[in-house]
Amino acid sequence: MITLADFHSEFQTVKEHMRDAVLDVLSSGNYILGPKVREFEDVSATRLGIPCALGVANGTDALLLALEALQIGKGDEVITTPFSFFATVECIVRVGAKPVFVDIEPDTYNLNPEQLEAAITDKTKAIIPVHLFGQCADMDPILEIAHRQNAFVIEDACQAFGADYKGTPAGAIGDVGCFSFYPTKNLGAFGDAGLLVTKHAEVYRRASQLRNHGSTERYIHWNVGVNSRLDEVQAAVLLVKLQVVDEWTKRRIAIADEYTQALSGIYQTPVVRPHGTHVYHQYSVRHPEREKVRAFLADMGIQTQVYYPVPLHLQPVFGSTWRVGDFPIAERVANEIFSIPVHPMLTAADVSEVIQALQEIAVDGP
Ligand SMILES: *Cc1c(COP(=O)(O)O)cnc(C)c1O
Numbered sequence: 001m002i003t004l005a006d007f008h009s010e011f012q013t014v015k016e017h018m019r020d021a022v023l024d025v026l027s028s029g030n031y032i033l034g035p036k037v038r039e040f041e042d043v044s045a046t047r048l049g050i051p052c053a054l055g056v057a058n059g060t061d062a063l064l065l066a067l068e069a070l071q072i073g074k075g076d077e078v079i080t081t082p083f084s085f086f087a088t089v090e091c092i093v094r095v096g097a098k099p100v101f102v103d104i105e106p107d108t109y110n111l112n113p114e115q116l117e118a119a120i121t122d123k124t125k126a127i128i129p130v131h132l133f134g135q136c137a138d139m140d141p142i143l144e145i146a147h148r149q150n151a152f153v154i155e156d157a158c159q160a161f162g163a164d165y166k167g168t169p170a171g172a173i174g175d176v177g178c179f180s181f182y183p184t185k186n187l188g189a190f191g192d193a194g195l196l197v198t199k200h201a202e203v204y205r206r207a208s209q210l211r212n213h214g215s216t217e218r219y220i221h222w223n224v225g226v227n228s229r230l231d232e233v234q235a236a237v238l239l240v241k242l243q244v245v246d247e248w249t250k251r252r253i254a255i256a257d258e259y260t261q262a263l264s265g266i267y268q269t270p271v272v273r274p275h276g277t278h279v280y281h282q283y284s285v286r287h288p289e290r291e292k293v294r295a296f297l298a299d300m301g302i303q304t305q306v307y308y309p310v311p312l313h314l315q316p317v318f319g320s321t322w323r324v325g326d327f328p329i330a331e332r333v334a335n336e337i338f339s340i341p342v343h344p345m346l347t348a349a350d351v352s353e354v355i356q357a358l359q360e361i362a363v364d365g366p
Helices: 007-028 035-048 059-069 087-094 139-149 201-211 232-242 245-263 290-299 328-336 348-364
Strands: 052-056 077-080 098-101 124-128 152-156 176-180 194-198 283-286 337-340
Touching: 007 035, 007 232, 035 052, 035 194, 035 232, 052 059, 052 201, 059 087, 059 152, 059 176, 059 194, 059 201, 077 087, 087 098, 124 139, 139 152, 194 201, 245 283, 245 348, 290 337, 290 348, 328 337
Parallel strands: 077 098, 077 124, 124 152, 152 176
Antiparallel strands: 052 194, 176 194, 283 337
C-alpha cells in the first residue's frame, strides 16, 4: 500500500532525538509555556526573518487570533478564497465578520488577484490568501490592493511552511502569517500545534494576551481571550522536526518534479509560478474522470484523496448564501482534482509505481 503519509517511517528516522527531547520536557516539570515553546518561537522567528512569533494550539486558532488581534469583527468584511480547508472561512465567521470570496486561478488554485479589486468595499478590513498545497499566492498584487484599501493581509500559510515568494518566506510576507503543525503538514507535530507570526509588535502583544485568557500577568485579565497555548511537548517535538524539515521538503520537491515530468500532458499537473518555491504539501492533479482514475489507483494499492471536494461557498452551513455558479473555477477544480502520495518517505520504487499506474489508466482510458 502506498499511502498519502507514512508517520511510522518518519518517526523511525527521528526516534532517538525525539525520545531525548520529549523526555527532557517530561522530566523538567515545566509543561505550560515553558522554555521549549519560547525556543521554538525564537527559532521560527529567526528562520522566517520576522520579529514576532507566537506558539498557539493549532492553525485554526492562529487564524482566529490574527483576526481578533487585528480587531476585526462585526460589520467588517474579510476576503478569502473559496478553495481551501474550512478553517480559513470558519475563523472569519467566528469573529463575526462577513466572508467575501474571490475565485481562484485555474492553474495554481490560489486566490486570483485579478478578481480581487472587484470584491473590495469600504468594509474590507482584511484579505486572507491561502498558500494552497504549498505554493504562495501571488502576493504582490494582493498586498498592493490591500494597502490601497488600508486592509490587512493575513497569510494562511498552514500548508506552506518552507515555501517562499520572491525570496521572502511564506508567512512573513503579509501583516500576519498563520501556520498549522497538524501531523500531516510539512512540519508536523505529534498532535495539534500552530504558530502566528507578525511584523507588528502591537498585534503580537494583543495576540499573546488573547492566547492566554487575555492575560500576560497571572490573574490579571485585560481581554476575554481563549486558552490556545502551544503545548510544551509539541514545541520540543517541533524543534526536532525543524532539523529535518528542509531535507524532507527537498525530497517532496524531487518526487514532485519526477511526477510532473512523467504525467504532464496526461493530467493537469501542478503549475509552479516563477515567483517562488512550491513545497508540495500536496501533489494534486486534475482529471475530468477523477473517480475512475482514483478507483483504479485504489485497486493498485495507491491511496489518493480529494482536497477539497466541496468549495467553501457551497458548504451546507452557508445555506443559500451563495449558489452553484458563483465561483465557477473553484467548483470545476473541486470536481476534478485529487492528490497522490508525495511524502518524503516514498522510495524510488513507490514513485515509479505511482507513475506507472497513472500512465496505465490514462492509456487504457479511465
Ligand atoms: C491545516 C489547515 C488549517 C487548520 O490548521 P489546524 O492546525 O488543523 O487547526 C487552516 N488552513 C489551511 C489551509 C490548512 O491546511
